[in-house]
Amino acid sequence: MDTLVVQTRCTRETCARTETALMAELAQGQHPVLLYIGCSDSRILPSHILDAHPGTVFTMRNIANIVPPYTAAQQGETAVAAVLEYAVLHLHVADLVVCGHSHCGGMQALAHIEALEPGLRQWLQYAQDAQTHIPAEMSGAVQLDALIEANVLLQLEHLRSYPFIAEAERAGTLRLHGWVYDLASERVRAYEAEAGCFVEEAPFSV
Numbered sequence: 001m002d003t004l005v006v007q008t009r010c011t012r013e014t015c016a017r018t019e020t021a022l023m024a025e026l027a028q029g030q031h032p033v034l035l036y037i038g039c040s041d042s043r044i045l046p047s048h049i050l051d052a053h054p055g056t057v058f059t060m061r062n063i064a065n066i067v068p069p070y071t072a073a074q075q076g077e078t079a080v081a082a083v084l085e086y087a088v089l090h091l092h093v094a095d096l097v098v099c100g101h102s103h104c105g106g107m108q109a110l111a112h113i114e115a116l117e118p119g120l121r122q123w124l125q126y127a128q129d130a131q132t133h134i135p136a137e138m139s140g141a142v143q144l145d146a147l148i149e150a151n152v153l154l155q156l157e158h159l160r161s162y163p164f165i166a167e168a169e170r171a172g173t174l175r176l177h178g179w180v181y182d183l184a185s186e187r188v189r190a191y192e193a194e195a196g197c198f199v200e201e202a203p204f205s206v
């Protein structure tokens, strides 16, 4: 714990030296341009993926980058709904990213969801429909990669079930993106609707 505290202090000192003016400005308020919805996996650093600076990315992370559908939010599953409402209706982010990742333990756990503890079982049910899109002949790593992609698309569907998100997308004030981050290569593949598949993105910065 001591090491972590020291590291955190060093990071803050470095940040304060290099971004004093920026942080002083950000203290007055945030104006992020993007909402990132990603997995809680410890190997993922959203700011690293996005090459992001403080103040640019509003972030929500949970197991398997899940967005419960609007019907679930209406029945009390409101943690994600609250983030969506704040990011879209109050912060007016222009882009919303659902980012899955390779080797996702949450996705692997879907195969034995009935054996999981109640919290995990209840949560991962919002990803279960992704399995219906996987051809029966697939197996192993290929199957997992396909499931990870299908889950990203499923969560985009769930996002569009929220009336204010569907409306903002129709109005052209909000763009939805589906990404998969590869742990080994550190590259992002983004879903291209016209091509109907995920294609590698050029490095970017927000």
Ligand SMILES: [Zn+2]
Pocket: 039, 040, 041, 063, 064, 065, 101, 103, 104, 105, 106, 107
């Ligand atoms: Zn994961």
